[in-house]
Amino acid sequence: MQAPRKIFVLDTSVILYDHNALTNFQEHDVAIPIQVLEELDNLKGGNETRNFEARSFIRLIDGLSRKRLIDQWVPLKNGQTKGKFKVILSGKPQRADAEKIFGNEKYDHQIINAALILMEENPDKKIVLVSKDICLRLKAKALNLLAEDYETGKIKDVEALYTGKTIRKDFPQFVIDGLKSKTAVPVERMALGHIGANQFYAVKDKRKTLLAFYRKGTNTLTPVSMAPVFRIKPLNPEQAFALHALLDPSIRLVSIQGNAGTGKTLLALASALEQRRSYRQIYITRPVIPLSNREIGFLPGDAKSKTDPFLAPIWDNLRFIKEQYADDGKMLDKIDELIATEKIAIAPLAFIRGRTLTKIFFIVDEAQNLTPHEIKTIISRAGEHTKIVFTGDIYQIDTPYLDAESNGLSYLIENVKNHPLYAHITLQKGERSELANLANDLL
Numbered sequence: 001m002q003a004p005r006k007i008f009v010l011d012t013s014v015i016l017y018d019h020n021a022l023t024n025f026q027e028h029d030v031a032i033p034i035q036v037l038e039e040l041d042n043l044k045g046g047n048e049t050r051n052f053e054a055r056s057f058i059r060l061i062d063g064l065s066r067k068r069l070i071d072q073w074v075p076l077k078n079g080q081t082k083g084k085f086k087v088i089l090s091g092k093p094q095r096a097d098a099e100k101i102f103g104n105e106k107y108d109h110q111i112i113n114a115a116l117i118l119m120e121e122n123p124d125k126k127i128v129l130v131s132k133d134i135c136l137r138l139k140a141k142a143l144n145l146l147a148e149d150y151e152t153g154k155i156k157d158v159e160a161l162y163t164g165k166t167i168r169k170d171f172p173q174f175v176i177d178g179l180k181s182k183t184a185v186p187v188e189r190m191a192l193g194h195i196g197a198n199q200f201y202a203v204k205d206k207r208k209t210l211l212a213f214y215r216k217g218t219n220t221l222t223p224v225s226m227a228p229v230f231r232i233k234p235l236n237p238e239q240a241f242a243l244h245a246l247l248d249p250s251i252r253l254v255s256i257q258g259n260a261g262t263g264k265t266l267l268a269l270a271s272a273l274e275q276r277r278s279y280r281q282i283y284i285t286r287p288v289i290p291l292s293n294r295e296i297g298f299l300p301g302d303a304k305s306k307t308d309p310f311l312a313p314i315w316d317n318l319r320f321i322k323e324q325y326a327d328d329g330k331m332l333d334k335i336d337e338l339i340a341t342e343k344i345a346i347a348p349l350a351f352i353r354g355r356t357l358t359k360i361f362f363i364v365d366e367a368q369n370l371t372p373h374e375i376k377t378i379i380s381r382a383g384e385h386t387k388i389v390f391t392g393d394i395y396q397i398d399t400p401y402l403d404a405e406s407n408g409l410s411y412l413i414e415n416v417k418n419h420p421l422y423a424h425i426t427l428q429k430g431e432r433s434e435l436a437n438l439a440n441d442l443l
Helices: 012-017 034-043 049-064 098-102 107-121 134-142 173-180 237-247 264-274 303-323 329-340 372-380 408-416 434-442
Strands: 006-010 029-033 084-088 126-130 146-148 165-168 198-205 208-215 220-223 253-258 281-286 344-348 360-364 387-392 422-427
Touching (some): 012 034, 029 034, 029 107, 034 084, 173 208, 198 422, 237 253, 237 422, 253 408, 264 281
Parallel strands (some): 006 029, 029 084, 165 198, 281 344, 360 387
Antiparallel strands (some): 198 208, 208 220
């Protein structure tokens, strides 16, 4: 028996996450409450990603609705698929009224009402409200309306997310001997299992652990060093793996995932400074997350004064690196000169829109606060001889409507792990202090 056709009602949060969401429901129909268009109209101006998503969706609707009335069902993709869409105009459902129950001051309740109206008009179809807003979904379910998260792009099992590292105890002796002699070891005949294109190994040898890097393109295992980089010494094997990937010129895209205090940003910055002569500029950035959901415009001062509080952790890491050169006045002057001449630039992520990143070591901190589309947009701006590094913790998300499964960093790790230009490592051990480790482990 064929399953009944569904009608999916999309909330504004879904459109701001993915402006192409309308086309991702296969043969089912999609409805857009008029209040969603009103909210998108209020968001269409500006240079942030959500403004881009709003504009792109409005253009998509305009293209689909030419010479058609959109309060009637309109075929999607010019009739190439079975699905249709329409805009639901304002109205009141005959039974439960979300505005009466929850109040009429929010568009959210009018959006729920739009879905309830569809449910009354289409008793033979399953109506599903799709929203990234958990509270909106809970309110809908309280009124006996099916509601679910937008699943496209979500990683189903983040607990099994690719870590970039494998521990092995069964490597043959010729591999052990080769790694001890600091030479690359061919491993064509070995069964390494399903791994990424660039994979790190902790090879157990009696009481010693050997660190190795596997490159699928050459089928070799190469020793990984624990040597310091720009006077920043790796304190555990995972940090050594991260530095190896950051220093490898053939790896153009790196992601580092880990809890606070594991050294993600510090390692990326030290590696960038070590390679400063190979790049035209070192650019460190992070998305600006408004305080208490208020835009940064309310903060006093010019653009720099408004954004400096959000960028303070990056400056803290740079200050820590400078402290390692307290005995080297020449290097301290050099770092200050790099900052003064903007060879090292630290700025909010929104400031790069429209730029082509050529010959730049580009570090994006707190990447878990980006959507998959934002990650794709950043990478697509890479010009020749550019290296992009994403750092973040997928369990510490400050952006509304993102979670460990739907954020851009998880999406990147899962979908790019088999590409030869990419390497990833998950840092697990905190190195900030024993007190910080206590907070991560016990609180």
